[in-house]
Amino acid sequence: MTQFLLFESASGYGLFEVTASDELAQGSDAVQRSVENMERFGKVVKLSAFKPFTSAANALEQINAVSESQITDDLKNFLTTNLPKVKKEGKAKFKLGVSEPKLGSAIQEETGVPCECNEYVGELLRGVRQHLATFIKGLEDKDMARAQLGLAHSYSRAKVKFNVNKADNMII
Amino acid sequence: MKGGAKVVVEQHRHAGVFIARGKEDALVTRNMVPGESVYGEKRIAVEQEGGDKIEYRVWNPFRSKLAAAVLAGVDNIHIKPGAKVLYLGGASGTSVSHVSDVVGPEGSVYAVEFSHRSGRDLVNMAKKRPNVIPIIEDARHPQKYRMLVPMVDVVFADVAQPDQARIVGLNSQYFLKNGGNFVISIKASCIDSTAPPEAVFAREVKKLQEQQLKPKEQVTLEPYERDHAVVVGVYRPAKKKEQ
Helix, strand or coil: CEEEEEEECCCEEEEEEECCHHHHCCCHHHHHHHHHCHHHHHHHEEEEEEEECCCHHHHHHHHHHHHCCCCCHHHHHHHHHHCCCCCCCCCCCEEEECCCHHHHHHHHHHHCCCEECCHHHHHHHHHHHHHHHHHCCCCCHHHHHHHHHHHHHHHHHHHHHCCCCCCCCCCC | CCCHHHCEEEECCCCCEEEEECCCCEEEEECCCCCCCCCCCCEEEEECCCCCEEEEEECCCCCCHHHHHHHCCCCCCCCCCCCEEEEECCCCCHHHHHHHHHHCCCCEEEEEECCHHHHHHHHHHHHHCCCEEEEECCCCCHHHHCCCCCCEEEEEECCCCCCHHHHHHHHHHHHEEEEEEEEEEEEHHHHCCCCCHHHHHHHHHHHHHCCCEEEEEEEECCCCCCCEEEEEEEECCCCHHHC
């Protein structure tokens, strides 16, 4: 059984493959320790694909969907092209680890990819978050920070502006 | 504070925090955006030897829990130049702006606030400060903003919610690196208004411990706030035998 991980960042979607899962199966304490060290973590988890967002508008569309646990066409295409094919329902030889169960079930419904979301996946994703810039060539920490800043502004501005009935009402 | 020449600014024990000594002493931070106040606070310009001026902003402990904790003598705030901070409960961004001053251009502050009313002010403040990343979202659901936040050095929380220990635990699980620090402000009456404050603090500390958040120190914010405490600690500390 191969284990994949989906990581959503402000710059794009990343797909990772866990290559040495036996080593990690020793319990969450061992996972935590190997996650800290890139030398060890890099041997355990490998980048298999990364799809950068095409524009700021595209990134905003993706985060709006992801935060509501919906699957976008971009994410669907990314997963179907980069994951092994699923021939029969329930017969896949791999699993996709996701950060949130609802998004997992949305993916499973749309693509048939079996998803899982548990503490172990959470620990691995912590490691990916920490070492993301080392995994992806040409992506520096400061590029990442810039992408986060830009996306956060457009995401938050839309929230503040788009308040049909969510505005907190003042009691007079 | 008038008469800039008479004011001397000294480095505080905490890096990035300063004390202005004039007619009255004041806690100040170095203004990232010289010439501008965020919420009408006073500014102090101090001339350097070369003739350049450095501007500081007065940090009011009655308006900021973190400033109150500093004046209450907390040992370590962990928020220092270059640090990445996840700030839960950013409100209008008055305190956030001082944290932005403290971490400086090399650091960043990811400020989460749920209320749209104060969120608007937060977003506007962040426009002028590129190290503040405004996130208008519910801190109870960190998965909603997982695309916007990297691993951080410090989680600061001033959310005043009954389940705040859980909120901090959840966010730490996503974003706080191993051995990272947390600073949490607890308002006793927001959690249980019938129990004595000390009992509430003790209960909250226990809840934090259950989530691998190891408290190191606790200070009360008297006389700036009533029945408030700030708890500082470390997340998933490295095991002794490994060191």
